[in-house]
Amino acid sequence: MALTTQRDSAFLPSPHQSAPQPNHDVFLSFRGEDTRLSFVSHLYHELQHKGIKTFKDDPKLERGTAISSGLFNAIEESTLAIVVLSPNYASSSWCLDELTKILQCMKSKSTVLPVFYHVDPSDVRKQTGSFACAFAKHEERFREDRERVKSWRTALTEVANLSGFDSKNECERKLIEKIVEWVWEKAHNRFKLVDSTELVGMNVRFIRKHIDQLLAHPKDDVRFIGIWGMGGIGKTTIAQLVYDSISTHFEVSSFLANVREVSQRGNLVDLQRQLLSPILKDQITQVWDEQRGTSVIKNCLSNKMVLLILDDVSESTQLEKLAGEKDWFGKHDVQVSYKVERLSDDDALELFSRNAFKKNEPDEGFLELSKGFVNYARGLPLALKLLGGLMYKRDEDEWESELDKLRKIPKSEIIDLLKISYDGLDEMNKDIFLDVAFFHKGKKKRQVIEILDSCGLCGHIGINALVQKSLLIFDILNNRVEMHDLIQEMALEIVRRECLDEPGRRSRLCNYDDIFHVFINNTATDKIRGIGLRTATVEKTNWNCEAFSKMCNLRVLEFDGMMISSSPRFLPNSLRSIKWSRYPSKFLPSGFQPNLLISLEMTESKLVRLWDGRKDLPNLKKMKLVGSVNLTKTPDFSGVPNLKLLDFGFCENLVEIHPSIADLKCLRRLDLSYCSKLKKIPEFSGQMKNLSSLDLSETSIEKLSSSIGCLAGLTTLFLTDCKNLAGLPSEICNLKSLTELEVDGCPKIDKLPENMGEMECLRTVQLKGTSIRQLPRSIVSLKKLWYLYLGGRRGSQPNKSRFWCGLPLLNGRNAFVLASLDGLFSLKYLDIYE
Numbered sequence: 001m002a003l004t005t006q007r008d009s010a011f012l013p014s015p016h017q018s019a020p021q022p023n024h025d026v027f028l029s030f031r032g033e034d035t036r037l038s039f040v041s042h043l044y045h046e047l048q049h050k051g052i053k054t055f056k057d058d059p060k061l062e063r064g065t066a067i068s069s070g071l072f073n074a075i076e077e078s079t080l081a082i083v084v085l086s087p088n089y090a091s092s093s094w095c096l097d098e099l100t101k102i103l104q105c106m107k108s109k110s111t112v113l114p115v116f117y118h119v120d121p122s123d124v125r126k127q128t129g130s131f132a133c134a135f136a137k138h139e140e141r142f143r144e145d146r147e148r149v150k151s152w153r154t155a156l157t158e159v160a161n162l163s164g165f166d167s168k169n170e171c172e173r174k175l176i177e178k179i180v181e182w183v184w185e186k187a188h189n190r191f192k193l194v195d196s197t198e199l200v201g202m203n204v205r206f207i208r209k210h211i212d213q214l215l216a217h218p219k220d221d222v223r224f225i226g227i228w229g230m231g232g233i234g235k236t237t238i239a240q241l242v243y244d245s246i247s248t249h250f251e252v253s254s255f256l257a258n259v260r261e262v263s264q265r266g267n268l269v270d271l272q273r274q275l276l277s278p279i280l281k282d283q284i285t286q287v288w289d290e291q292r293g294t295s296v297i298k299n300c301l302s303n304k305m306v307l308l309i310l311d312d313v314s315e316s317t318q319l320e321k322l323a324g325e326k327d328w329f330g331k332h333d334v335q336v337s338y339k340v341e342r343l344s345d346d347d348a349l350e351l352f353s354r355n356a357f358k359k360n361e362p363d364e365g366f367l368e369l370s371k372g373f374v375n376y377a378r379g380l381p382l383a384l385k386l387l388g389g390l391m392y393k394r395d396e397d398e399w400e401s402e403l404d405k406l407r408k409i410p411k412s413e414i415i416d417l418l419k420i421s422y423d424g425l426d427e428m429n430k431d432i433f434l435d436v437a438f439f440h441k442g443k444k445k446r447q448v449i450e451i452l453d454s455c456g457l458c459g460h461i462g463i464n465a466l467v468q469k470s471l472l473i474f475d476i477l478n479n480r481v482e483m484h485d486l487i488q489e490m491a492l493e494i495v496r497r498e499c500l501d502e503p504g505r506r507s508r509l510c511n512y513d514d515i516f517h518v519f520i521n522n523t524a525t526d527k528i529r530g531i532g533l534r535t536a537t538v539e540k541t542n543w544n545c546e547a548f549s550k551m552c553n554l555r556v557l558e559f560d561g562m563m564i565s566s567s568p569r570f571l572p573n574s575l576r577s578i579k580w581s582r583y584p585s586k587f588l589p590s591g592f593q594p595n596l597l598i599s600l601e602m603t604e605s606k607l608v609r610l611w612d613g614r615k616d617l618p619n620l621k622k623m624k625l626v627g628s629v630n631l632t633k634t635p636d637f638s639g640v641p642n643l644k645l646l647d648f649g650f651c652e653n654l655v656e657i658h659p660s661i662a663d664l665k666c667l668r669r670l671d672l673s674y675c676s677k678l679k680k681i682p683e684f685s686g687q688m689k690n691l692s693s694l695d696l697s698e699t700s701i702e703k704l705s706s707s708i709g710c711l712a713g714l715t716t717l718f719l720t721d722c723k724n725l726a727g728l729p730s731e732i733c734n735l736k737s738l739t740e741l742e743v744d745g746c747p748k749i750d751k752l753p754e755n756m757g758e759m760e761c762l763r764t765v766q767l768k769g770t771s772i773r774q775l776p777r778s779i780v781s782l783k784k785l786w787y788l789y790l791g792g793r794r795g796s797q798p799n800k801s802r803f804w805c806g807l808p809l810l811n812g813r814n815a816f817v818l819a820s821l822d823g824l825f826s827l828k829y830l831d832i833y834e
Helices: 003-008 039-049 059-063 069-076 093-105 121-126 130-141 146-160 172-189 204-216 235-249 259-264 268-286 290-301 316-322 345-356 367-377 381-391 396-407 414-423 427-440 445-454 459-468 485-496 512-521 545-550 659-663 706-710 730-734 777-781
Strands: 024-029 078-085 112-116 223-228 252-256 306-310 334-339 473-475 480-482 530-541 556-564 577-580 599-601 622-624 645-647 669-671 693-695 716-718 740-742 764-766 787-791 829-833
Touching: 024 039, 024 069, 024 093, 039 078, 039 172, 069 078, 069 093, 078 093, 078 146, 078 172, 093 146, 112 121, 112 146, 112 172, 121 130, 121 146, 130 146, 223 235, 235 252, 235 306, 252 268, 259 268, 259 316, 259 530, 268 290, 268 316, 290 316, 306 316, 345 367, 345 381, 367 381, 367 396, 381 396, 381 414, 396 414, 414 485, 427 445, 427 459, 427 485, 427 530, 427 556, 445 459, 445 480, 445 599, 459 473, 512 530, 512 545, 706 730
Parallel strands: 024 078, 078 112, 223 334, 252 306, 530 556, 556 577, 577 599, 599 622, 622 645, 645 669, 669 693, 693 716, 716 740, 740 764, 764 787, 787 829
Antiparallel strands: 473 480
């Protein structure tokens, strides 16, 4: 869990607080020549991985003669400081000025952590040993500024007297773990109290009591705790508080959100991977389905201290696949249940006021009006926040008018209560809200905006406005547009009321029974603007696709998991987005000309071809036909100049790529992986400068064209298991932006180009299963190389000497001898297989 993300959401300062938040959690002070490429590099990585915002200066800065004001500002804007005191630390006047500034800014000694790295603390305190030599030079150099040298001695003495960590007799990995834990505790304590707008009225003492009880029990104790209550009551907030308060006390901790929704989409394996990723890391591909995931979770988490929070669980099967039985984690069976109650009147008024007036109580003259809104919210935090936000900065007349409308709504109908926020939207934002609720919840924000914009709606502005009104949630961590379940239910009810008796006269459909009724009975009308149906299991049905002929205003069509036996003879030209897995026909309808279409996804379709000749689709940006095994050739791309993504992966019978692909100036990603019969691809061109990812894995290509050197923007190139590929052209070294090169399982490749060192951005090279037995000497120039995988066939056992003893010594930053692997610091991973 990223601490910085929490700060942006659950841990925002309460309205009456005005102090700005620091820009950095931690400032790292260190001597570059001692530790930048080793200890500090690993420490910085672990802090960042934990979500702790850490400032580490650029290596170029130390070449200056004086510490910059920008660096001083960074110290002032940091909450904590870690000072890595290494043998040559005191030789740098830069470091000593930095240390003096740190101690000036951070008066509280509990916010500075000294790390004595291969130095004796007494040498630091008394300036003896290497520190004495350094100061002898300083005394000579700064004869005219003895006060400055004196201040440095004072700073070193002061920092050495602080409680810190000593690297003596300590494994570096363990030392880094301890430092990160210290930082996490210090930074985390600042945010342990969740925003009071969220916790108003919740029994914080009661929650704290349960947290203390959890930590007080033996390590082999296993507890399953359930938090329950109605939608919008604050269950997730409480669960998040528990997680944030105690997660650092466990070996493995994970907060899995939206379990019900992810499960309904059939993607529970994604949550299993999220849970296991800190343990498995690169081996996460071992989890390929839910059954495998369940087995791996049991094996990986047994006999570990684990904190697992599952948010929004609706079925026991979800628990079984993520948490399993008690004996997965230990031998005890202790269960605790906590019901979240509605807020009292006083607490409800406070929460409402926080949102309506940005303070704890109503403005003068608004007390009675506020109580009117609070009475109708019936203690539901979500409703109080929505109503408060609705009335923010509105005058007294508007308050009375809205309250009058509220009184006409039956108290028992919470949906109608929430609908008040919807009624206050303009028509465009109403459409955006309903479209997100029916079709786009959980999708990437950019994707949603593109579809909304293509429908004539202002997606970016509209989404932001709906977030401000608490009708939408923007998940910053995953960049997705989300919505509270209760709000979504309200949206579905709004559309249902458009026509209670006939679904075909509603604007949007996402319920299976409603869609079944419309297609079976052919009752569609031009009112329908979108259809979205996603099922976790494959549903077979024999629908009457003639219903499409009446949907002349259909914009969004999504059938995911449906197996429809009949083929459509007509599809509306008004469509902007099509996602139809298992499309039943060999061809698209002959008269189909969707000039406004921006996304076409037909995975595992029966398509033989998309269209003949040129077809003008000027707005199409995404074409995805993964697993369409009957497809033999791609269409002519000359009429679709704005394509950004092309994915023909697993099209096993694809043998021909139209040469017009080289004219796609906007193309960013091209995936032809597992097109096992594809032997050649067209020449590339300089127009494809935006292409960043090319995947040709498991194709039958025999030669990689020298024109690949034209792809100036390419960052990833995958050629895994291209058994017939004879070699790599020297022009591949023109790919200055390439960061990842994978040629695993290509047995005919026996060498890399000699000028490999020119690929200055390369970070990962995978060569398993090739015939390469000697690396070019120029590889020593790859200063950013982090991952190097060498050797024979994949899956074999490590052999650290047989084939690689003769490799050259890699100098500089990546210094190591492959035969012994001693002194390897810069590379994160080095695999050598026989």
